[in-house]
Amino acid sequence: NAGVTQTPKFRVLKTGQSMTLLCAQDMNHEYMYWYRQDPGLGLRLIHYSVGEGTTAKGEVPDGYNVSRLKKQNFLLGLESAAPSQTSVYFCASSSGQGLEKLFFGSGTQLSVL
Amino acid sequence: AQSVTQLDSHVSVSEGTPVLLRCNYSSSYSPSLFWYVQHPNKGLQLLLKYTSAATLVKGINGFEAEFKKSETSFHLTKPSAHMSDAAEYFCVVRWIGQGNLIFGKGTKLSVKP
Incomplete structure (x- = not known):
């Protein structure tokens, strides 16, 4: 059972660089979410999706x-870190x-350095 | 505004003593309520959820939570702490009709031998 798989696990960027985080789930779930976790702030919702082809701001x-683009994948991009x-x-x-x-x-x- | 408040950022107990982690939510509508646990360097795992079938909800690892509508609270308890309970705990709320969850800022539980 893979469940929810994120890649990569670690990354170091320089300011201004771009990157994409990939999330893949094999449970045929409709809803997918991206959160960021910072000390003392808990988890905060960045964006979410209620189905293939749809996204919403958090x-x-x-x-x-x-x-x-595909139901099983939800990509998070940083254009200029x-x-x-x-x-x-x-x-x-x-x-x-x-x-x-x-x-x-x-x-x-x-x-991000 | 809708919000969820975890009243303590850090709770320390001795092994074998009771645990109480407090959570309050603000809303005039009844929400769905959850407690999640995050062990160090791990993702979050569901402990329990409020289904409206019963106000006292039992979860995994001996934890339970009581929904009190009049107090807008959903406090997490365990009769006897174990060293393996040391983790960060998040109270989470979802309001009906909304596609996202609201996380509390977390309570870090330390368990002393």
């Missing part, structure tokens, strides 16, 4: 873009709204 969307984007990024998926649980990936540690 709490802290600035500086990030996302795409959901900034030190403020140093964080741990988590992808999650769920089957829909309501009381279903979230399944989380193991996280990506990103450092």
Whole structure:
């Protein structure tokens, strides 16, 4: 059972560089989410998707873009990385709204120098 | 505004003593409520969820939480702490009709031998 897989697990960028984080789930879930986790701030929602081809902004969307071209994949892009984007990024998926649980990936540690 | 508040950023208990992690939410509508746990360098795992079938919810690893609508609270408890319970705990809320979850800022639980 792969569940939710995030790649890469670690990355170091220089300010201004771009990169894409990939999230893949094999549970046929409709909903997918990208969060960032920072000390003392908990998890904050960056963007989410309620189905293939749809995306929506979360709490802290600035500086990030996302795409959901295939149901199983949810990509998070940083066009021009900034030190403020140093964080741990988590992808999650769920089957829909309501009381279903979230399944989380193991996280990506990103450092922007 | 809708929000979720974890009243303690850090709780320290001795092994074998009770655990109480507090969570309050602000809303005039009944939400879906969850507790997630994150062990060091791991992704988040669902502990329990409130289904509205019963106000006292039992989760994994001996944890339980009680939904109190009049107090807008969903506190997490465990009768006897174990060393393996040391982790960060997140109270999470989803309001009906919304596609995203709101995370509390987390409570770090330390367990002393």
